[in-house]
Structure formats: structure tokens, C-alpha cells
């Protein structure tokens with residue numbers, strides 16, 4: 357009996373981002389043609405049950421799927437590539453979301469000529485508001501990029517950048533949702549400090565964040581103009597902004613994002629290099 361033709365996608369690594377992408381893709385197109393490969397048997401069973409997709413091992417994933425989406429931690433990527441290499445050929449498209457890991461490092465561990473695309477997605481893919489940023493490796497052509505882009509476009513916006521920008525992208529949009537969640541936590545705490553019930557404070561801040569995000573996306577105005585429009589002369593907003601400036605919040609954000617960038621670069625080095 358001849359082997360079945362390869363089609364669809366295997367998500368290898370069903371953790372936080374693997375599941376976010378899996379759920380979004382299934383919401384868009386249904387489970388047909390999607391496989392999941394997860395090293396923990398319990399987690400594999402959980403995902404198979406929740407999303408009605410087959411949980412398979414690495415060998416079967418490579419036999420059945422054309423696109424292999426690697427969603428394991430950067431620290432686990434070398435071990436995965438070592439096992440994957442014997443199953444992969446030029447007919448596959450390997451898409452990696454591992455922070456920091458350059459396409460050259462992936463290509464070096466795989467048979468010659470295998471097309472590789474590096475992607476930095478983010479967790480709002482869970483609600484179809486993801487931001488995914490793609491870069492082609494040495495053997496990935498326009499058609500491969502188009503295929504990866506079509507996949508990620510199902511769960512949000514997609515941009516393409518030169519790979520040299522991917523560590524900065526990782527620090528901005530890859531990690532970015534966490535910064536906004538952190539900011540919201542702090543603002544809700546401020547509401548508690550002022551005596552508001554937690555649920556009320558949470559509702560006020562989440563709707564305010566959503567409204568501000570839609571304005572930044574749709575108004576065509578710069579955030580500075582939007583902020584000025586909120587800041588009445590002699591009013592409450594400017595009193596708050598002065599405190600933010602006094603406490604160095606802008607510099608703190610820049611330093612935080614610089615640290616995320618540095619960590620991405622560090623994660624991109626092979627485990628046998630200095631870390």
C-alpha cells in the first residue's frame with residue numbers, strides 16, 4: 357500500500373502558543389488536516405479530546421503533514437531537531453516559532469534544502485487578534501512564505517520582516533501581550549486602592565484598554581495626539597502623566613523591552629555555546 361499523501365499541518369509542541377494557534381486554526385477551518393504532536397502523553401490526550409485532532413508521534417507527523425510547526429521551547433529545539441531530521445525532506449515546510457532561534461541554526465540541523473520559515477506569533481491568536489511576523493530561511497521561497505502567511509492569517513495580522521529584526525519583534529509583539537496584562541493588573545490595583553470593587557475596576561480598565569486600542573488602530577491619529585485629547589488643561593490626566601514621568605515609566609518600558617531583546621538573542625545561541 358502506498359503512503360498517504362502529505363497534507364495539512366502538524367503542530368509539534370502543544371503548550372501555550374501551540375494550543376493558541378491550534379484553537380484559532382480549528383475555529384477558522386475545522387480540525388481536518390491538523391495533527392498535534394506533544395511529548396507528554398497526558399497533554400497529547402487532553403488536546404486530542406479538546407480539539408478533536410489526532411495526537412501522533414514525530415514520525416507519523418512527518419509522514420502525514422506537509423507543514424511542521426515547531427512550538428517547543430528554544431531550550432528543547434536542538435533535541436527535537438535531532439529526532440526530526442531523519443523524518444524531514446525538501447517536500448516539507450518547517451515553521452518555527454521558537455524565540456531567538458535563527459533559521460540558519462534550524463537549517464543546519466535538518467537535511468540540506470528543507471525550507472524553513474521563522475515566525476513570531478503571540479497569544480491573542482486565541483481570539484483571532486494575533487500578530488505574527490515571518491522571515492524566510494535560505495531555502496524558503498515566496499510560495500513557502502505565502503503558505504506560512506496563509507496559516508497565520510487565520511488567527512490575526514501578519515507582517516514579513518528581514519530575519520535580523522526578529523529578536524526585536526519578539527521583544528515587542530511576541531512578549532507584548534504580557535506587558536499590557538501587567539499594566540492592567542497595576543491599574544486594577546490602583547482602583548482597589550481608591551476603594552472600588554475589584555470587578556468594577558477590572559471592567560472599567562479592560563473596556564478602557566479595548567477602546568484605546570481600537571482608537572490607536574482606527575483613528576489614524578498618533579498616540580501622542582490621542583493622549584493630548586484626554587489631557588484637559590489643569591486636569592486629572594496631566595497630574596497622572598507627571599507621576600508616570602517622575603517614576604521613569606517610559607524608561608522602564610524601554611529597559612524592559614531591551615532586556616527581552618537580549619534574552620531572545622541569548623536563547624538563539626546553541627545550548628553548547630555560552631549561555
Ligand SMILES: NC(=O)C1=CN([C@@H]2O[C@H](COP(=O)(O)OP(=O)(O)OC[C@H]3O[C@@H](n4cnc5c(N)ncnc54)[C@H](OP(=O)(O)O)[C@@H]3O)[C@@H](O)[C@H]2O)C=CC1
Pocket residue numbers: 368369370371372373374393394395396399427428429430432435436453454455456476477478479530531
Ligand atoms: N507563549 C507565547 O506567548 C509565545 C511563545 N513562543 C515560542 O513558542 C515556543 C513554545 O512556547 P510556550 O508555548 O510558551 O511553551 P510551553 O512550554 O507551554 O510549550 C512547549 C510544549 O512543547 C512540548 N515539547 C517539548 N519538546 C517536545 C518534543 N520533542 N515533541 C513534542 N512536544 C515537545 C513541551 O512539553 P513539556 O511540558 O514536557 O516541556 C510543552 O508542552 C517557544 O519556543 C517560545 O519561544 C513564541 C511566541 C509567543
Ligand SMILES: O=C(O)[C@@H]1CCC=N1
Pocket residue numbers: 455526530531
Ligand atoms: O517569553 C517567551 O520567551 C516567549 C517568546 C515570546 C513570548 N513568549
